[in-house]
Amino acid sequence: MIGGVHPVAVIAHILRGLASDSWSIAARIELANVAVLVPVPTGGERDGLGSLTFWLTWHGGSPVVPVFTSEEHLGRELPSVVDYRLVRLGILARNWPEGDVGLAIDPGSPTSFTLSAREVRTLLTV
Structure with a gap:
């Protein structure tokens, strides 16, 4: 939980709303303002976004940037971080790399989900 609100619940609620109106500006702004924990790699495969360097993992044969909604989820999935x-999320989207790099939210947890590169650029950029 970050700032008293569980981001997975907020994200899931917003995505349900966007399913009926994918261009809802209010929902996209709310989603873009959700804060997540972005692991900072000390080695391995990296992709830089400005001053941020992202940890890359693979999901379904495609590269993804894993982000987490709690220290507990982060520690369970990437214990070496x-x-x-x-x-x-909006800051991540505005600096998203070219290519087909997706966004995995809470990978390894029962509430995890992945956005494609197109969804990151479309839904999170306002």
């Missing part, structure tokens, strides 16, 4: 940044 010792540092992370709290970043709003």
Whole structure:
């Protein structure tokens, strides 16, 4: 939980609303303002976005940037990570790399879900 609100619940609620109106500006703004924990890699495969360097993993044969809604989820999935940044989803989207890099939210948890690169650029950029 970050800032008293569980981001997975907020994200799921917003995505349900966007399913009926994918261009809802209010829902997209709310989604873009959700903060997530972005692991900072100390080695391995990296992709830089400005001053942020992202940890890349693979999901379904495609690269994804894993982000987390709690330290507990982060620690369970990437126990070797010792540092992370709290970043709003909209900031990530505005700096998203070219190519087909998706966004995995809470990978490894029962509430995880993945956005494609297109969905990141479309839904999170306002």
